[in-house]
Every structure is written in structure tokens, then in C-alpha cells.
Amino acid sequence: MTAQELSDLLKIQQKAFTKSPPGYEQRMEALASLSEMVEKNQERLIEAVSQDFGHRSSEETTILELFPLHDEIKHARRHLKSWMKRKSVRSSWFLLPSTAYYQFQPLGSVGIMGAWNYQVLLTLSPLVDAIAAGNHAIIKPSEIAPASAEVIKDLINKTFDSSYIHCVTGNAELAKDFSSLPFDHLFFTGSTRVGKLIMEAAAPNLTPVTLELGGKSPAIIHESYDLELAAKRILAGKLFNAGQTCVAPDYLVMPVDLNDKFLGYSKQVVEKFYPDIANNKQYSYIISDKHFKRLTSLLEDAKQKGAKIIELCETNELPEGMMTPKLVIGVNDEMEIMQEEIFGPLLPVLNLESVEQAIEYVNANAKPLALYYFDDNQDRIDHLLKFTLSGGVTINDTIYHLAQHRLPFGGVGASGMGHYHGFDGFKTFSKKRAVMQQKKFGATDILHPPYTDIKKKLIGVMGDISKV
Structure with missing residues (x-):
């Protein structure tokens, strides 16, 4: 896939998202489809992973990749409704009688770059969080593990419409083009060295990044x-x-x-x-x-x-x-x-x-x-x-x-920035949007100019109260 084709795909996804951001039912259905896709193709995924390594035990791929992925999807589906609920907060006294709340809203179309060592889990686990948060997504598995990358591409692109979720594969040049796209969020798992390059590529677009790196633990x-x-x-x-x-x-x-x-x-x-x-x-x-x-x-x-x-x-x-x-x-x-x-x-x-x-x-x-x-x-x-x-x-x-x-x-510092898994992954791919709703009459009306003597006294009282 060329850089232009990548750019066109992102524009299609962002347009589709703007027209109809995924709601609760669509997110639940997509998570179920992802789970079913993995479950029906477990042996194919296990075989591809083993091929990439020359040999990797089926038990390791099952317990370290497939089981955690299924369990994470189950956890997201179980808690998604509560995560999506708007949360009321107490309004500041000087803004009464307004009400205040926040709600988590999807960011748009996000990019996810997986890692070769656990290709299935580290590509699809952040996708679980992105779907739960209501985003569209383009994912790119690591080219270092090509067999599993191609299987993931085939399965994802047969399961989802490209305007919603799509998988691309390619070499380091494609990875460079991918990280340079103006995603609404970019998620990368890999080495600290490459993480610096990803952050540099994302900077001109002010694309927010989550970097899951490594280090000496x-x-x-x-x-x-x-x-x-x-x-x-x-x-x-x-x-x-x-x-x-x-x-x-x-x-x-x-x-x-x-x-x-x-x-x-x-x-x-x-x-x-x-x-x-x-x-x-x-x-x-x-x-x-x-x-x-x-x-x-x-x-x-x-x-x-x-x-x-x-x-x-x-x-x-x-x-x-x-x-x-x-x-x-x-x-x-x-x-x-x-x-x-x-x-x-x-x-x-x-x-x-x-x-x-x-x-x-x-x-x-x-x-x-x-x-x-x-x-x-x-x-x-x-x-x-x-x-x-x-x-x-x-x-x-x-x-x-x-x-x-x-x-x-x-991670933290050289080992990464940002979090995922469960509610924290949902938050990573969401905007925690603040909303204040004022009544027909509000205390804020008093703060408008001109500042008469009475308003000055009220402002003085506010200043005194704030010092207590």
C-alpha cells in the first residue's frame, strides 16, 4: 500500500466516523465479531506465529496471547455500558445553579502498530480498547513476523468494513508512512529506539501518541x-x-x-x-x-x-x-x-x-x-x-x-507513555469531555461588565471567600 493509499484510507475512515460515530450497540457487536474471529481461527493464528519464530509452542501462544485477548474482550463487553455513562460532578459554588458532568467520547480514526514478539495480542489488544471507546481504526502488525501479520490482515479485512476497521501490512517504509498520518491517536508497541522515531513522525500533525516500549526490568x-x-x-x-x-x-x-x-x-x-x-x-x-x-x-x-x-x-x-x-x-x-x-x-x-x-x-x-x-x-x-x-x-x-x-x-520515561487495558485503555482512546449546562438565570451573569460598585463589592466578597 502506497503512502497516498494510506492517506486516502484514513480520510475515508474519518469521514465515515464523522457521519456516524459508533454507539453502544455497534461497539458491542464489533467486539463480539472480533472475539468470534479469533476463536474460529485459533489454530491458524497459532501456526502462523510458530512459523514466524521457526517454532513457538502452541501452549505459549494460547496462554500468553489468545486467552488474555478473549478475556479482555469479555471484560470490555461486561463493563462498556458503565464506562460510557456520563458522570455528574458537583458544580462550583460561584457557577450555580449550573450543572456539570463529563462524558467519554471517541477520538475518531486511530492508528495501531503492533509488535512482533506477541503479534496477535499486541496488535489486537489495543484494538479492543479502540473499539470499546467507539473509534474507527487502521492497524499495522509488525513486518518482523510476516506470517502472523498476513493472517491478521486477512481475518480483520474479511470481518470488518474498511471504512471502520482495516489492517495493512508492509515493510519499514510503510511503517514510516503510517506513523506520519494525521491520526486522531497513534498507538505503538516496540523498542525505545523506534518509539522516538514514531513520536518524531507524529509531531508535525500534533498526533497524540501512546508508546508501549521496553527497557531493562x-x-x-x-x-x-x-x-x-x-x-x-x-x-x-x-x-x-x-x-x-x-x-x-x-x-x-x-x-x-x-x-x-x-x-x-x-x-x-x-x-x-x-x-x-x-x-x-x-x-x-x-x-x-x-x-x-x-x-x-x-x-x-x-x-x-x-x-x-x-x-x-x-x-x-x-x-x-x-x-x-x-x-x-x-x-x-x-x-x-x-x-x-x-x-x-x-x-x-x-x-x-x-x-x-x-x-x-x-x-x-x-x-x-x-x-x-x-x-x-x-x-x-x-x-x-x-x-x-x-x-x-x-x-x-x-x-x-x-x-x-x-x-x-x-511505561514511564524511556519505557513509554500512556496506558491501556480495561478502563484505562478505554480512556486512552477517548476524550474525557467536560460539559457545563447553565440555567436561564446564572450567577455568571453578575460577572459581566460593566463593573458597577455593587458588582465590585460582590467580586470583593468572592475574593475574600476564595482565601478561606
């Missing part, structure tokens, strides 16, 4: 916590999709005395999760040769600068595209593995002796998308929450805060 273990349980939960979050998850624990922080025990537990966990890993169909591959080489380069750089690479499972030959889980012990900030988001099954271990040192380290670096802390002491938990800032937090587990429909999901 730490997992911090207090020395008093059950280390075996921590290892199990950290590695579970790390090894889903072979570490190719934006909220995967990116590095581990703990006292050096815990290293040996953690290593022992980690090997046990990996053996339990993925026995005979080379032939285990529940362990996923790295998305491309380019990404595999990048991960290998991170390991080599760390090794040359003094880190110790420890395999967490024994194996001889591996299928092409598979990378086994590894701990990287003795890391420092000079290593590339501590400078960029890893997006693979490599877990650096940074040895700091106290929670205070961990807090200082987190605060000295870019704000992460997620933060994980393992401790049973509520005072220390509250202290860490007070003195750090991240997109989200899970205490004593990893990644699952993003599955809470009643919690917002989004």
Missing part, C-alpha cells in the same frame, strides 16, 4: 526470601517465549552469597520446565538469525569483559534458532548486556548487597517498564515502592501485573 531478591521459589518465578517469567517479552526480568539483583544456591535452583527449574530442551516443543526459538546473532554478541562482549557464562541445561546439538537459558555472572555497566534490553533467555546477575544499593542502581538508570521485588517484609516493600518508579510492579512474582484488567499497563 530488574528482579530484586531480598536475602530473607525463599530463594527456590524466587528462582522458579523469575525463570518462568524470563523464559516465556525464550525471553522475548517486554516485561521479562531483564537482570537479577541479589547479594553475592546467594549466587551458588540460585544457580543450583535455576538448573533444577529449567530441567523441570523444559526436560530434554533440544527436543522440547514447549520451548520457543529466537525470532530471526539477526536477533540470534545480537544475543550471541552480547554474550561474547560480556565474556571478554570478565563475566562468566553459565549454561542452565546440558545439551549437545540444538535446532537452528534455539538458544538455551544462561546466567551471566559478574556483570558490570561496561558490558553491552547491561546497556540494552536483552530480549532473550540470558539473565545477568548483578551482585549488590542491600536493597538500598539496588534502589540506587535502578534510579541511576532509565525507568524500567516493570520492576520485580521478592520480599515478605511489607515495610521494605513499601520503601522500595516509594523510592523507585517503573511502569508497573509485581511483588513476589513476575510479569502477571499486566494480566490484571483493572490495572493500567504502560
Whole structure:
């Protein structure tokens, strides 16, 4: 699709929206159609995702993409009527007898750019929010996962009219043209580097953007916590999709005395999760040769600068595209593995002796998308929450805060801006519109010029009252 064709499509959608903004019934019907579309084509989507990765387990795609998507649609349909209701607020005393309320209204036609690591969920989940909010939408899945992108395109464009919801696919040049369109809102999921380019492209049109990015999300273990349980939960979050998850624990922080025990537990966990890993169909591959080489380069750089690479499972030959889980012990900030988001099954271990040192380290670096802390002491938990800032937090587990429909999901600083999921996603794609309705006689009439002596006295009384 050319830049002009994209522009024409957007104009068609915006015109259609202006003529008839989707109401409650149309939104409910569209959400139901989306759910039915995914349900009837689950196997096709699972197969396409696996094709993109060389291999990804059907179980992972089901529990990490399809189930959350269905559940999110169900949640939106269950609560949509209450989200759409106008909400009355108390009028300011000096504006009486006016009434005041706000209502959420759709923005128009929005653009959604998905991400390759969870192509189905990260393309269609924001679409759920956009539909619930009453918008028209053009979506673009990531070109890095072309098989799933084409399936999503085929399904979406057969399910919806192009003037309402349409999917386009293409290369990086199309992505550039896409992000330059004058959407009423632009939603992007991806890397911080590309997020900057998206924001730059959107700026000339003053298009508001939501950026769901990434970053280096730490997992911090207090020395008093059950280390075996921590290892199990950290590695579970790390090894889903072979570490190719934006909220995967990116590095581990703990006292050096815990290293040996953690290593022992980690090997046990990996053996339990993925026995005979080379032939285990529940362990996923790295998305491309380019990404595999990048991960290998991170390991080599760390090794040359003094880190110790420890395999967490024994194996001889591996299928092409598979990378086994590894701990990287003795890391420092000079290593590339501590400078960029890893997006693979490599877990650096940074040895700091106290929670205070961990807090200082987190605060000295870019704000992460997620933060994980393992401790049973509520005072220390509250202290860490007070003195750090991240997109989200899970205490004593990893990644699952993003599955809470009643919690917002989004980054802060370098890890993104804006939120989605549930009501927060509905708000992101809506305008919270303020409405004041004045009566036939209103106190505001007194404020009109000319300012007579009586009006001056009244204004003086207002000033005195406002100081109380």
C-alpha cells in the first residue's frame, strides 16, 4: 500500500466516523465479531506465529496471547455500558445553579502498530480498547513476523468494513508512512529506539501518541526470601517465549552469597520446565538469525569483559534458532548486556548487597517498564515502592501485573507513555469531555461588565471567600 493509499484510507475512515460515530450497540457487536474471529481461527493464528519464530509452542501462544485477548474482550463487553455513562460532578459554588458532568467520547480514526514478539495480542489488544471507546481504526502488525501479520490482515479485512476497521501490512517504509498520518491517536508497541522515531513522525500533525516500549526490568531478591521459589518465578517469567517479552526480568539483583544456591535452583527449574530442551516443543526459538546473532554478541562482549557464562541445561546439538537459558555472572555497566534490553533467555546477575544499593542502581538508570521485588517484609516493600518508579510492579512474582484488567499497563520515561487495558485503555482512546449546562438565570451573569460598585463589592466578597 502506497503512502497516498494510506492517506486516502484514513480520510475515508474519518469521514465515515464523522457521519456516524459508533454507539453502544455497534461497539458491542464489533467486539463480539472480533472475539468470534479469533476463536474460529485459533489454530491458524497459532501456526502462523510458530512459523514466524521457526517454532513457538502452541501452549505459549494460547496462554500468553489468545486467552488474555478473549478475556479482555469479555471484560470490555461486561463493563462498556458503565464506562460510557456520563458522570455528574458537583458544580462550583460561584457557577450555580449550573450543572456539570463529563462524558467519554471517541477520538475518531486511530492508528495501531503492533509488535512482533506477541503479534496477535499486541496488535489486537489495543484494538479492543479502540473499539470499546467507539473509534474507527487502521492497524499495522509488525513486518518482523510476516506470517502472523498476513493472517491478521486477512481475518480483520474479511470481518470488518474498511471504512471502520482495516489492517495493512508492509515493510519499514510503510511503517514510516503510517506513523506520519494525521491520526486522531497513534498507538505503538516496540523498542525505545523506534518509539522516538514514531513520536518524531507524529509531531508535525500534533498526533497524540501512546508508546508501549521496553527497557531493562530488574528482579530484586531480598536475602530473607525463599530463594527456590524466587528462582522458579523469575525463570518462568524470563523464559516465556525464550525471553522475548517486554516485561521479562531483564537482570537479577541479589547479594553475592546467594549466587551458588540460585544457580543450583535455576538448573533444577529449567530441567523441570523444559526436560530434554533440544527436543522440547514447549520451548520457543529466537525470532530471526539477526536477533540470534545480537544475543550471541552480547554474550561474547560480556565474556571478554570478565563475566562468566553459565549454561542452565546440558545439551549437545540444538535446532537452528534455539538458544538455551544462561546466567551471566559478574556483570558490570561496561558490558553491552547491561546497556540494552536483552530480549532473550540470558539473565545477568548483578551482585549488590542491600536493597538500598539496588534502589540506587535502578534510579541511576532509565525507568524500567516493570520492576520485580521478592520480599515478605511489607515495610521494605513499601520503601522500595516509594523510592523507585517503573511502569508497573509485581511483588513476589513476575510479569502477571499486566494480566490484571483493572490495572493500567504502560511505561514511564524511556519505557513509554500512556496506558491501556480495561478502563484505562478505554480512556486512552477517548476524550474525557467536560460539559457545563447553565440555567436561564446564572450567577455568571453578575460577572459581566460593566463593573458597577455593587458588582465590585460582590467580586470583593468572592475574593475574600476564595482565601478561606
